[in-house]
Amino acid sequence: MKKSERLNKELIYLSYRDQFHLKELEDEFNISERTALRDIANLEQIGLNFYVEKGRYGAYHLTKNKLWVPINFNLEEINAIFFALKALNKMTTTPFSNAYQQISHKLMKSLPKNRQDDIKTQQKVVSYHQQLTLHNVKYFKLLIKAASENIVLKMISEHYFKNAELVQVRDVFYQQGNWFSNLYNLDQKKWLITRCDQISFCEITDKTGKSKHELDALYSHFYQKCYSIPYSCELTKLGKEKASLNLYPTMKIEEKNDNTFLTGACNPSELDYLVDYIIGLGAEAKIIYPEKLKSRYIQKIKKILSKY
Structure with missing residues (x-):
């Protein structure tokens, strides 16, 4: 394994840790103590922050004041990123739609001129003809936040309930040009699948709803009963x-x-x-x-x- 590749793998490996011992790095990457010490010094130079606890059971403790450190990508990985960004750009309605072009521009500027030319040439001969998003979703970020953090929302969905009711979002998924969401209506005590663009009103409440575990159990019961x-x-x-x-x-x-x-x-x-x-x-x-x-x-x- 090349040194640059090993350092990349070590960065990813350590990013999930609060602390580590020198022996762990040696065993994980099959390297000597001397190589491990050199790698730690290199990692510190490129942005990995830590302090050393001395003593028999001392360890390297990672600090969290700088969460992101530079990661190097090889040519195949760079191509994969640009291909993915081009495909995502066709799916026009996501919480991050406006960011795709900016990400692509920043990545391109970080590459040497000859690599930029290679990427541009490849992008010209590749196109995507998948189903575009048909409708704009006004409350996309709010739905993602509610599903991730298990927040209770007050919502109106024109095809299911005309008045504002309390719901919890289990998940959000994309199908045939539309975004859908599995919702549990706390007022009606039932599940429904709603098209996200048909949600005409949505706001966060301070209500306490079902736990993630309870929602999963209710959904499993609903599926077995209703999908009969x-x-x-x-x-x-x-x-x-x-x-x-x-x-x-x-x-x-x-x-x-x-x-x-x-x-x-x-x-x-x-x-x-x-x-x-x-x-x-x-x-x-x-x-x-x-x-x-x-x-x-x-x-x-x-x-x-x-x-x-």
């Missing part, structure tokens, strides 16, 4: 690829006896929605069960054929 219709569809190789590009959180792709299946469970009210999804897979999917889903599927196909 298991289904399975056999997929061709192309069907697997198509389904993988648009797989919902309640769906799985499973391999059994050299065959591929789309499996999951749905709410009775979602049968028609599931039918539309399977029709979108065309001849690459065949419903195995349940019969109710097959029947709805055939009805929808007949309705489509009647237009011709």
